[in-house]
Amino acid sequence: MLTGLAGTLLGPAGLTEHATSFTRPDLLRALCEQLPAGAPVSHDSLQGLADLMLTHPDVVTVAPRPAAFESAGADGETAVARWTTRELLAVEAHALTTAAALRGTPDRAVNPGVVERLVEQTHLTGEQAGMVTDLLAAGGRLRVVVGPAGSGKTAALAAATRAWTHQRRAVHGCALSALAARGLQDATGVPSTSVAALLTQLDREPHALAPGSVLVVDEVGMVGTRPLDRLLTHAHTRGAAVVLVGDPRQLPEIGAGGLFACLADDAGTTVMTANQRQAVEWEQTALTRLRAGRVAAALDAYHAHRRIHIQPDHQRLQAAVAQDYLAWTHHLTTTTGGGRVLVVAASRRHAAQLNGVIRDRLAVRGTLTGPGVDCTPADGDSDGALELRAGDTVMVTRNDHTRGLLNGEQARVTAVDPDQHRVVLAVSGRRELSVDASWAGEHLGYGYALTVHKAQGQTVDVTLVAGSTALTRETTYTALSRGRTANHLYLAPEAPVDRPDHAAQAWLADHALADAAARLRASRQHTLATDLHTPAPRRADPGQAIGY
Secondary structure (H helix, E strand, O other), X not given: OHHHHHHHHOOOOOOOOOOOOEOHHHHHHHHHHHOOOOOOOOHHHHHHHHHHHHOOOOEEEEEEEEOOOOEOOOOOOOEEEEEEEHHHHHHHHHHHHHHHHHHOOEEOOOOHXXXXXXXXXXXXXXXXXXXXXXXXXXXXXXXXXXXXXXXXHHHHHHHHHHHHHXXXXXXXXXXXXXXXXXXXHHHHOOOEEEHHHHHHHHHHOHHHOOOOOEEEEOOHHHOOHHHHHHHHHHHHHHOOXXXXXXXXXXXXXXXXXXXHHHHHOOOOOEEOOOOOOOOOHHHHHHHHHHHHOOHHHHHHHHHHOOOEEEOOOHHHHHHHHHHHHHHHHHHHHHHHOOOOEEEEEOOHHHHHHHHHHHHHHHHHHOOOEEEXXXXXXXXXXXXXXXXXXXXXXXXXXXXEOOOOEOOOOEEEEEEEEOOOOEEEEEEOOOEEEEEEXXXXXXXXXXXXXXXXXXXXXXXXXXXXXXXXXXXXXXXXXXXXXXXXXXXXXXXXXXXXXXXXXXXXXXXXXXHHHHHHHHHHHEOOOOOOHHHHHOOOOOOXXXXXXXXX
């Protein structure tokens, strides 16, 4: 039994699938999930099984970590024992060795005169021009670019792609999701696909990556160590160059990670600092502080500019978000002729609740017209009932390549036919598509409120962020950096405050801000198991010396 459990729990799909280390409670939970249903188990036998697992030769002790995620405010927290697996340590060692080999192999440079003319023609900012110059100069076959949200990395990539193409080099792109890959392709002209699809292709057709070609990995901060190791290996084996572009301070990897942050911790990394997205200077500064972990100063700035809205409970928080969503949508429509308001929540459950509240208000206002079509899947495999009416905003929840629809893409319902059980969608303003209600129930959800992961990579006019205990520094920074014109944060205590008097309101404001500051000081950025196993002094994070 132990051999079978060890093979499952100590492999890539086991305890370190999504984290680089694990605790004893993590192990106990995993053991319970692996035991057959109805299997007799006692507390003592479970603890004994855990003891045996922790003495397995493929389990490695790592440095104790604070009980909460590591943060500037974690001083004094009780350290808890942690372990990792030899499998993950081996993957990390291989990835670091491959990265070093890529860095040590010279790559073709672009003529400096060509680079200078390119920069002049594309009207790039100083930092963007510096990024292009770095990517096209002499150096190794691994280039790393780190920059905050809105720093103009993609525009600089588009310019560099022109130069690589002029050299007759094939350029390939990938990102974690197919939708992000489409965004990269649209913005740069680089043929792009998802990381998973590219790895499947390269495993089957390694020659698809030709010698001398360039592989651009965008939003690489969300790509786990295992798939990134495979991408680096394919590039090194085939003689290709790799450009890693991302931000380790935004959403962390879904799988065990830390590799990009480690590779970015190098003197040769191109670091961008400017924020070209937010319209006002104080908000640019506040986001920079939040990204760097200076949470109290960032929240103070948002509060001083009336961008933080505090409610006594989550029900009223959702009502406030819905009301402001309608108000901002009306304001943008009447003043600019259009514009987009995005509601962001930290979890799928909160997003579903907000979608329901917003949609109810839209129905009362008359934005949703005509009859509705029930699209709820017959098997009930859905986050909730899905009735669609003309005027609804929806989001694609799974890829359908035959229809050209990608997970996370948004659309608008333009018409419904209850008799035929069909729904007509306007997809990204490009085309109309008629779909069956049963298909809609399996592939669509309401798209008024999105999770932070679905909102990642989007740029809108106004963002309304619904706060909860699920928010972290990385998710909050990512969410609050989506809007060009304004970004608002809504907070409420977990326990409702019933007293309406002034003293209670003052306490509520202070308590909500202090609670948010404490939560956001904690970072969920991944650390390599290698660094936990053999802690060593590391260079400062890229950009730290310049005020990040």
